[in-house]
Amino acid sequence: MSEPIIEIDGVSKRFVKSLDLAERTARLLGASVRQLTVNAVDGVDLSIRKGEVMGLVGESGCGKSTLGRIVAGLYAPSAGAIRFRGRDVAALKGKDAKEAALKVQMVFQDPMSSLNPRLRVDQIIGEAPRVHGLAGRGEIDAYVEAALQRVGLDPAMRKRYPHQFSGGQRARIGIARALAVQPDFIVCDESVAALDVSIQAQILNLFMDLREELDLTYLFISHDLGVVEHISDRVAIMYLGRVVELGASEEIFASPNHPYTQALLAEIPTFEAKKKTYSVIKGEIPSPIDPPSGCHFHPRCPHAFARCRTERPALKETAPNRYSACHLNDAS
Amino acid sequence: MTALLSIEDLKTHFFTRDGVVKAVDGVSFSLMRGQILGLVGESGSGKSVTGFSLLGLVDPPGRIVDGSIRFDGEDLVKGGEPMLRTLRGKRIAMIFQDPMMTLNPVLRIDTQMIETVLAHENVSRAEALKRARDALVMVGISSPDERMQSYPHQFSGGMRQRVAIAIAMLHKPDLIIADEPTTALDVTIQAQILAEMQKLCAETGTALIWITHDLAIVSGLADRLAVMYAGRVVEEGETARVIERPLHPYTKGLIASVPQGKTRGARLQQISGMPPSLRSLPKGCAFRPRCARADEACLEEPALEEKLHGRKARCFHPWSLDEAADARRQAPSRDGMAETAT
Ligand SMILES: Nc1ncnc2c1ncn2[C@@H]1O[C@H](COP(=O)(O)OP(=O)(O)OP(=O)(O)O)[C@@H](O)[C@H]1O
Ligand SMILES: Nc1ncnc2c1ncn2[C@@H]1O[C@H](COP(=O)(O)OP(=O)(O)OP(=O)(O)O)[C@@H](O)[C@H]1O
Ligand code: SF4
Ligand code: SF4
Ligand SMILES: [Mg+2]
Ligand SMILES: [Mg+2]
Numbered sequence: 001m002s003e004p005i006i007e008i009d010g011v012s013k014r015f016v017k018s019l020d021l022a023e024r025t026a027r028l029l030g031a032s033v034r035q036l037t038v039n040a041v042d043g044v045d046l047s048i049r050k051g052e053v054m055g056l057v058g059e060s061g062c063g064k065s066t067l068g069r070i071v072a073g074l075y076a077p078s079a080g081a082i083r084f085r086g087r088d089v090a091a092l093k094g095k096d097a098k099e100a101a102l103k104v105q106m107v108f109q110d111p112m113s114s115l116n117p118r119l120r121v122d123q124i125i126g127e128a129p130r131v132h133g134l135a136g137r138g139e140i141d142a143y144v145e146a147a148l149q150r151v152g153l154d155p156a157m158r159k160r161y162p163h164q165f166s167g168g169q170r171a172r173i174g175i176a177r178a179l180a181v182q183p184d185f186i187v188c189d190e191s192v193a194a195l196d197v198s199i200q201a202q203i204l205n206l207f208m209d210l211r212e213e214l215d216l217t218y219l220f221i222s223h224d225l226g227v228v229e230h231i232s233d234r235v236a237i238m239y240l241g242r243v244v245e246l247g248a249s250e251e252i253f254a255s256p257n258h259p260y261t262q263a264l265l266a267e268i269p270t271f272e273a274k275k276k277t278y279s280v281i282k283g284e285i286p287s288p289i290d291p292p293s294g295c296h297f298h299p300r301c302p303h304a305f306a307r308c309r310t311e312r313p314a315l316k317e318t319a320p321n322r323y324s325a326c327h328l329n330d331a332s
Numbered sequence: 333m334t335a336l337l338s339i340e341d342l343k344t345h346f347f348t349r350d351g352v353v354k355a356v357d358g359v360s361f362s363l364m365r366g367q368i369l370g371l372v373g374e375s376g377s378g379k380s381v382t383g384f385s386l387l388g389l390v391d392p393p394g395r396i397v398d399g400s401i402r403f404d405g406e407d408l409v410k411g412g413e414p415m416l417r418t419l420r421g422k423r424i425a426m427i428f429q430d431p432m433m434t435l436n437p438v439l440r441i442d443t444q445m446i447e448t449v450l451a452h453e454n455v456s457r458a459e460a461l462k463r464a465r466d467a468l469v470m471v472g473i474s475s476p477d478e479r480m481q482s483y484p485h486q487f488s489g490g491m492r493q494r495v496a497i498a499i500a501m502l503h504k505p506d507l508i509i510a511d512e513p514t515t516a517l518d519v520t521i522q523a524q525i526l527a528e529m530q531k532l533c534a535e536t537g538t539a540l541i542w543i544t545h546d547l548a549i550v551s552g553l554a555d556r557l558a559v560m561y562a563g564r565v566v567e568e569g570e571t572a573r574v575i576e577r578p579l580h581p582y583t584k585g586l587i588a589s590v591p592q593g594k595t596r597g598a599r600l601q602q603i604s605g606m607p608p609s610l611r612s613l614p615k616g617c618a619f620r621p622r623c624a625r626a627d628e629a630c631l632e633e634p635a636l637e638e639k640l641h642g643r644k645a646r647c648f649h650p651w652s653l654d655e656a657a658d659a660r661r662q663a664p665s666r667d668g669m670a671e672t673a674t
Binding site: 015017036038057058059060061065066109110112113152154156159160164165166167168169172189190193194195196197198199200201202205223225226263264267268275276277278279280285286287289290 | 346348350372373374375376379380381429430432472473474475478479481482486487488489490491492494511512515516517518519520521522523524526527528530545547548552553555571572585586589590602603606607609611
């Protein structure tokens with residue numbers, strides 16, 4: 001088993017919404033305006049080994065992108081630390097800090113707002129490789145062309161601006177940009193969500209090829225369980241800011257331990273040619289502004305008992321290299 | 333019953349400095365009240381531009397160069413901007429692929445939603461606020477009261493998408509064009525939104541165009557399916573039948589590429605070759621360079637024609653039809669025997 005390349009150590013992220021002027025005034029006048037705290041990520045430990053694909057799944061708003069951004073060095077954690085190749089990135093300075101920033105890249109969920117609208121595509125993709133000397137002055141055009149071709153884009157489009165592309169084409173520009181700096185680690189945030197299945201297959205195959213060739217490591221955030229199962233070696237399941245289950249992809253999909261994972265896997269849409277009647281979620285959807293006490297999943301958990309309402313379950317090893325955060329595992 | 337929407341041979345081109353991009357180049361389909369049409373196809377095949385064209389949101393250097401769009405008896409291409417302005421948001425709403433096209437980054441969510449309600453309806457601010465809040469609950473936003481006071485950047489990607497969906501549903505429009513509305517949503521929230529959409533369509537007769545690449549969703553949701561390739565509709569028909577027995581080779585390739593658990597570790601099937609450049613399409617059928625069934629006939633341009641009852645395809649050698657022929661060719665050893673006997 002290879003050594004970890006990224007270690008996420010007790011990481012939390014809180015967003016505090018400060019009151020704006022109108023709200024402060026209202027509060028002075030006696031209105032009940034609260035200062036909001038969103039506990040987006042809440043004490044996550046995760047170690048990602050060199051060359052593996054770690055899938056990260058969980059409900060919308062559970063903190064996946066926030067965790068991804070922390071790993072990529074774009075947000076500072078409110079607590080805890082990120083270690084890249086064994087060294088705390090917050091403590092890195094100068095050349096080392098730059099190196100870490102370059103070697104850990106992120107492909108953003110929202111390509112439109114992460115691509116500079118005033119730059120042409122060849123500038124967007126070519127800028128960093130040029131600055132960092134990955135391609136010489138004379139080679140940059142060919143470099144950009146190859147980068148575009150790899151993600152299935154026509155190099156003839158390289159003089160266009162981001163708004164002149166389709167949604168899926170923009171997503172691929174984001175991927176090409178991240179790959180162009182030759183990173184060691186990539187956080188892929190819903191990177192194939194906007195792609196049709198054929199191009200999705202091409203990109204997933206490309207990711208796997210690069211892993212073989214360059215020993216790339218991925219944190220692969222996706223809501224698409226079919227894709228995650230296909231590509232991940234291990235999977236981490238998040239629920240409301242916490243990792244609730246972790247283990248080899250095959251094992252988790254075959255026999256999920258945590259009640260949330262079980263519920264999640266039961267919902268995988270099957271691909272059948274039949275009209276379905278979808279149903280509305282039962283019970284209240286929990287909020288990271290006001291998370292439930294104890295186990296965050298208890299209001300929706302069919303197995304919840306008294307202890308679940310008061311005590312946070314720790315992520316414990318339930319079988320070799322399988323981890324789950326549920327009190328039920330203590331009962332036996 | 334007359335169709336609520338009927339699009340006939342729509343063409344929308346972009347006149348760029350380095351050539352004409354024929355983003356939409358022959359799209360036809362129609363839609364009844366309460367019906368759900370899935371619009372699928374390769375990335376860049378013109379799905380979003382079709383949606384923009386319906387709402388008159390194509391910016392120069394792009395414009396509709398040909399075709400008609402009839403909505404509830406009116407021709408939207410002829411009626412132009414004055415007519416569209418009265419419909420947009422109120423009777424026809426669009427959920428954009430990028431939620432930030434709906435959301436204003438500098439306004440709080442409550443402000444944006446209240447203004448949307450008040451733009452077309454004469455209700456009190458308090459009533460508008462209540463409607464906005466209910467809509468957020470419908471799309472599964474927790475702590476709606478606190479969340480409404482936030483700005484778009486304080487939401488997660490999926491939450492922004494859900495707010496945009498809530499805004500489109502505010503006026504219970506006659507037609508919603510939903511462009512990849514649930515791409516970033518997990519299965520539970522997705523099911524919740526699909527349930528609300530189904531309810532809206534069934535109860536108020538809203539018709540829905542659901543643009544997506546996710547065949548699993550669309551197979552469970554849409555009544556009919558239109559498949560686009562290189563700016564054209566290449567196959568159209570009832571969803572279940574298209575998925576079970578696709579006619580067009582592109583549709584067949586699309587269905588074969590869906591990743592599933594059992595493919596873990598293996599390479600995924602992908603349609604060979606590159607998507608064509610819209611500025612220089614191959615001669616004849618646009619899918620020809622990637623098609624295993626192509627022959628000389630395909631150097632001519634196929635038309636979208638009815639191949640089976642109620643099913644259209646734009647192809648000279650469609651699947652399924654041939655399968656039937658193949659089956660006939662193989663099964664009849666009896667015929668063969670009959671022949672030798674005579
Ligand atoms: N403003 C523009 N100028 C030039 N070409 C454009 C412009 N907008 C879109 N296009 C091109 O038109 C084609 C169709 O784009 P469209 O956005 O409709 O694709 P799509 O089917 O929605 O794809 P996706 O699934 O990736 O969102 C694409 O090839 C795109 O590059
Ligand atoms: N800049 C911010 N300010 C305040 N709150 C934020 C900010 N960014 C994220 N949040 C909140 O943190 C929580 C987690 O958000 P995050 O984007 O990590 O979710 P996610 O798991 O990626 O969801 P999705 O699948 O919808 O993209 C959400 O409740 C979100 O509203
Ligand atoms: S700890 Fe309790 S509430 Fe949480 S998942 Fe386990 S049984 Fe359910
Ligand atoms: S017309 Fe010919 S090239 Fe085009 S899809 Fe049909 S068989 Fe293939
Ligand atoms: Mg996210
Ligand atoms: Mg699109």
